[in-house]
Amino acid sequence: xxxxxQACNLKDCFLCRHSLPEWLQAVEVHKKxxxxxxxxxxxxxxxxxxxxxxxYAGKVKIHKKWGKDxxxxxxxxxxxxxxxxxxxxxxxxxxxxxxxxxxGLICYIDIGFFDATLKTNNNFAYNLMLFFxxxxxxxxxxxxxxxxxxxxxRVAQALIILKEQFGTNDDGSLAIELSRQDLASxxxxxxxxxxxxxxxxxxxxxxxxxxxxxxxxxxxxLLQLTADDL
Numbered sequence: 445x446x447x448x449x450q451a452c453n454l455k456d457c458f459l460c461r462h463s464l465p466e467w468l469q470a471v472e473v474h475k476k477x478x479x480x481x482x483x484x485x486x487x488x489x490x491x492x493x494x495x496x497x498x499x500y501a502g503k504v505k506i507h508k509k510w511g512k513d514x515x516x517x518x519x520x521x522x523x524x525x526x527x528x529x530x531x532x533x534x535x536x537x538x539x540x541x542x543x544x545x546x547x548g549l550i551c552y553i554d555i556g557f558f559d560a561t562l563k564t565n566n567n568f569a570y571n572l573m574l575f576f577x578x579x580x581x582x583x584x585x586x587x588x589x590x591x592x593x594x595x596x597x598r599v600a601q602a603l604i605i606l607k608e609q610f611g612t613n614d615d616g617s618l619a620i621e622l623s624r625q626d627l628a629s630x631x632x633x634x635x636x637x638x639x640x641x642x643x644x645x646x647x648x649x650x651x652x653x654x655x656x657x658x659x660x661x662x663x664x665x666l667l668q669l670t671a672d673d674l
Contacts, residue, residue, distance in 0.1 A: 445478040445486065445550075452477060452551050457498040458526040458575070459553065462568040463561065474557040480504075480544040489541045493531035495554040499523055502548015503610075503620060506530075507629060508540045517630040518583070520545075520609065520620070526575070545620070586632070593670070595633045599641045600669040602631040603651065607660055621656040 452475070454460045454468045463471065477500070480486060486497060489509060499521045506527055510516040518540055521527040531538040553561070562569045589598055603618070610619040622630070628638040645651045650666055652659040660666065 445480055445484065448477050448479050448549070450477055450549065452498075452500050452549075456524040457500065457551060458524055458571075459498060459561065459568065461524070462571045463565045464567070467561065467565055470557075471553070471561075474553060476552045478550050478552060480548050480550055482544055482546050484544045486542040486544065486550065487528065487538050489538060491538050493528070493536050493538055493555060495528065495552050496526065496532075496558045497521075497528040497542065498551040498553075499525045499527065500549040500551050502550075503545040504542050504548070504550070505545050505626065506540050506542055510629075510632075514634070515541075515629050516632055517626065518586075519579070522610070526572075529572070529576075545622075545626075590632045595631065595637050596641050596644065597670045598631040598633060599627070599638055599645070600650075600666040602627060603658065603660060604663065604666055604670070606630075607663070612659075613657075615657075616659045617654070617657040618660070623656065 452460075454472060460468060460471060480502065486504065501523060504521040504525075504527060506518045506521060507515045508518055521542070527542055528538065530540050562572070589601065593601070606618050606620055606622070613619050624638060624642070625635050627642075628635045631638060633641075642651070642653065645666075646653060648665070650660070650662045652661055
């Protein structure tokens with residue numbers, strides 16, 4: 445990562461939105477901004493925790509090893525989102541990895557200042573607790589789906605989640621371009637299986653595909669695929 449002088453606006457990220465106004469000056473002093481390239485690893489699973497990150501521009505995938513040669517994408521971090529927080533606790537290592545999906549900017553706060561922020565800003569600590577609770581519920585739901593939902597249902601759900609989180613471009617395509625491998629990692633399936641399922645969805649005219657661009661044609665039927673497995 446390349447450190448840059450370009451500063452964030454101290455308004456959009458999770459930290460700045462929930463901190464005391466008078467604390468923002470301290471954030472300005474302690475934060476560091478970095479420029480990341482597409483595919484650049486920000487931190488790896490097992491690395492020692494040094495701080496917490498916030499996405500300022502671009503998209504970041506948060507992923508975890510799943511078996512010997514596979515990975516599971518836990519979530520995506522976009523503008524303003526916190527990541528690296530899963531390393532908080534007594535183990536002092538990141539249990540996940542973070543990789544830039546596209547060129548972007550990130551903000552970094554060292555762990556000492558982050559701890560001071562938690563102790564000083566009750567509203568930030570409270571909202572972080574709510575965020576952890578929501579993320580735990582989503583993780584439990586994902587684990588349930590991996591156990592009980594068919595791959596076709598999981599791929600359908602993954603496409604719906606991507607549309608809800610990122611929206612669509614003017615041409616109707618999802619406003620995020622994922623490789624088939626990343627889509628497979630997000631759905632919790634193999635590349636080969638997702639390739640087959642996407643072909644099925646194409647034949648059923650539920651989606652359209654052009655390169656990495658995906659357009660959802662019939663969201664109602666995609667939702668039905670997820671409901672059929674529950």
